[in-house]
Amino acid sequence: MNADSFKQPDLPDGDLDAELDLLLSEAKWPEADAETLMRLSALTTTALQASGEDLAMTVKPLIAIKSDRQNPWVVIAVSIAAIVLAFFAGRWTTQSDRQNEIVAKPQELNPSKVIENTLLPDQMAPSGDTEDKKSVTPLMGDTSKESLANNQPGKLTPSADPVSAKRKRLSQRDKMKQQLDSVLACLEEGQKAETCCQTLLPRKAQFEYLLKEIVRTATGQRQTAAIAAMGFVGSDGTVPLLLEIAEKPDLRITAVESVKRVSSEQMLAALVLQGGDVATRKELLIGLAHRKTPQAAFIWLHLVRTPDCRDLCLQVVDELSPELVDLLFAELDAPVIDDRLAAIQSLGRRVDESTFKRTELLCQNFPHRWEPVAILMWNGSETAMGFLARLQKNPERYAVIQTAAIQLKTATGAGSGSR
Amino acid sequence: MSEADKDWENLFQSQLPNALRLAVRLTGNVHDAEDILQESLLRAARSRETFRGDCTFRTWLNRIIVNVFRTWVTSKPSVETLLEEPMAPSDSTDEENEQQARSELIAQHVSRLPERQREVLVFVTYEQMSPQDVAELLGLTIQNVYSNLTAARQQLRKTLGALMKTGVDQ
Numbered sequence: 227m228n229a230d231s232f233k234q235p236d237l238p239d240g241d242l243d244a245e246l247d248l249l250l251s252e253a254k255w256p257e258a259d260a261e262t263l264m265r266l267s268a269l270t271t272t273a274l275q276a277s278g279e280d281l282a283m284t285v286k287p288l289i290a291i292k293s294d295r296q297n298p299w300v301v302i303a304v305s306i307a308a309i310v311l312a313f314f315a316g317r318w319t320t321q322s323d324r325q326n327e328i329v330a331k332p333q334e335l336n337p338s339k340v341i342e343n344t345l346l347p348d349q350m351a352p353s354g355d356t357e358d359k360k361s362v363t364p365l366m367g368d369t370s371k372e373s374l375a376n377n378q379p380g381k382l383t384p385s386a387d388p389v390s391a392k393r394k395r396l397s398q399r400d401k402m403k404q405q406l407d408s409v410l411a412c413l414e415e416g417q418k419a420e421t422c423c424q425t426l427l428p429r430k431a432q433f434e435y436l437l438k439e440i441v442r443t444a445t446g447q448r449q450t451a452a453i454a455a456m457g458f459v460g461s462d463g464t465v466p467l468l469l470e471i472a473e474k475p476d477l478r479i480t481a482v483e484s485v486k487r488v489s490s491e492q493m494l495a496a497l498v499l500q501g502g503d504v505a506t507r508k509e510l511l512i513g514l515a516h517r518k519t520p521q522a523a524f525i526w527l528h529l530v531r532t533p534d535c536r537d538l539c540l541q542v543v544d545e546l547s548p549e550l551v552d553l554l555f556a557e558l559d560a561p562v563i564d565d566r567l568a569a570i571q572s573l574g575r576r577v578d579e580s581t582f583k584r585t586e587l588l589c590q591n592f593p594h595r596w597e598p599v600a601i602l603m604w605n606g607s608e609t610a611m612g613f614l615a616r617l618q619k620n621p622e623r624y625a626v627i628q629t630a631a632i633q634l635k636t637a638t639g640a641g642s643g644s645r
Numbered sequence: 646m647s648e649a650d651k652d653w654e655n656l657f658q659s660q661l662p663n664a665l666r667l668a669v670r671l672t673g674n675v676h677d678a679e680d681i682l683q684e685s686l687l688r689a690a691r692s693r694e695t696f697r698g699d700c701t702f703r704t705w706l707n708r709i710i711v712n713v714f715r716t717w718v719t720s721k722p723s724v725e726t727l728l729e730e731p732m733a734p735s736d737s738t739d740e741e742n743e744q745q746a747r748s749e750l751i752a753q754h755v756s757r758l759p760e761r762q763r764e765v766l767v768f769v770t771y772e773q774m775s776p777q778d779v780a781e782l783l784g785l786t787i788q789n790v791y792s793n794l795t796a797a798r799q800q801l802r803k804t805l806g807a808l809m810k811t812g813v814d815q
Contacts, residue, residue: 245809246802250770253755254748255669262679263661269683270657273690274650563749594743628807629746636753636804 302528306496309465402429406436406455413451423458430459438467450480457484462493469497472506482506486513495525498535511535511542518549526550527557530568543575551581558588558597566597567637574604586613593623600630653693657686660706667707670767671714673756681717685710700781707772708782711764718760747808754804762797765790 412422426433440452472481494514529535557569588598602610668678768779
């Protein structure tokens with residue numbers, strides 16, 4: 227801050243206040259970049275040009291493009307909304323499927339038809355044929371699936387020999403079912419999903435659909451195997467079903483494992499923030515901790531900063547993947563101080579020797595940085611405190627240690643992490 | 646654009662940097678400050694005709710900023726009022742880094758003071774306004790300004806005590 231913009235107040239205080247004034251004159255706030263000023267300047271011009279009711283309409287688009295910085299709360303809120311939507315969509319699909327099994331009008335919503343069409347596009351002819359067929363086929367005379375399908379305007383129609391095409395499609399589906407059965411048998415034998423499920427990968431979406439049916443209807447080992455396979459080929463959309471299954475105690479572990487695998491980082495964070503069973507939340511956090519992406523690190527820091535999740539996060543920090551640990555060390559340089567503090571708390575709670583050694587090295591190589599000191603302070607172990615005690619003997623380190631203590635106190639209300 | 650509109654624009658543009666600096670000091674970070682200033686500028690533009698010149702334009706705009714800031718404080722979760730964007734570390738020497746961390750820390754503590762204390766301290770100490778002017782701007786009595794100022798300074802003495810001691814030691 228410039229000295230000329232600081233004014234000592236007209237309060238008759240003692241020496242201590244002169245010192246406080248000196249300290250306050252040192253305060254330095256973040257400075258806005260030129261882009262921010264330009265945005266505000268443009269907003270001002272537009273706001274002044276517009277008038278009356280038009281003002282809000284004219285200016286809102288400008289506000290919308292104000293900042294490209296992502297608000298983590300918005301991301302989480304959108305994720306939660308997506309989960310709820312997916313859950314209801316899942317329920318609706320289930321009900322539709324069940325209805326289709328009972329009612330004899332399965333053509334439009336029959337999922338197998340959808341899959342077959344997806345699988346065998348080469349056996350389909352363009353919709354132009356439909357018009358020709360219409361002209362020679364009595365509409366009400368044929369109620370076969372093919373005829374009904376042909377009468378849907380704009381839909382793809384089977385080739386000239388619908389019976390053989392259907393046979394081929396069915397056999398294709400049967401092949402998939404056989405393939406799935408062998409995978410499930412492999413899983414039931416106790417082999418790893420990575421080994422058994424490789425063959426499912428080229429057609430993940432189709433197998434995901436078939437697996438959903440098995441997860442819903444099968445029992446015993448077959449159901450468990452299907453849940454495990456789901457974790458390998460499933461997508462975010464299977465999470466509601468898996469969470470429903472996870473409520474059954476005997477299937478919980480497998481189902482939660484699958485949720486951990488299929489969920490995106492945002493989805494995992496949203497599920498953790500949703501609350502509920504502590505054990506499940508902890509498992510989901512472990513799932514996030516095993517990820518290796520910068521996005522995972524970003525979300526991890528956000529969760530550590532969230533009071534409801536902080537303790538749970540700190541309980542599983544030893545599960546952090548080496549890649550995430552590297553990213554957290556990099557976050558010690560983050561421009562946002564809360565990110566730095568979250569990284570410090572995460573790293574400080576790890577008990578492995580390599581993290582400790584690395585922090586010690588940072589303390590030695592960067593004697594004026596308070597962040598590594600704060601990690602050791604937050605760690606609070608005997609070794610860490612011994613190292614800090616040795617450090618404190620050096621008068622040059624006193625200010626750094628004090629800064630670290632104040633930052634930790636400000637962030638957490640405590641000087642060191644009590645285990 | 647008419648001549649009058651151009652004059653208004655010049656007036657607003659000339660105050661933008663000051664207004665942004667004030668908003669940053671009040672909120673503690675650029676992101677929230679920008680939000681507040683946007684809303685303030687919209688309000689000010691809408692009601693520019695109500696500016697009758699009985700105070701300076703800067704004071705008038707500052708009053709709007711304070712009003713928007715107060716609304717923002719009540720609507721924002723307390724956990725989010727923590728600082729989000731202190732300065733990024735630069736390619737400076739270690740001593741400079743240490744000094745920068747210290748300066749950031751002091752600013753953080755100022756921006757974390759209770760709302761009214763923060764307003765008074767920022768206006769008196771950093772915006773160089775007299776307690777009388779601050780009282781008028783914030784709609785407080787002069788005694789109230791002094792008591793808030795004293796409370797703010799006492800709070801800072803407490804929270805920055807270690808740094809003050811450090812300063813003495815150094």
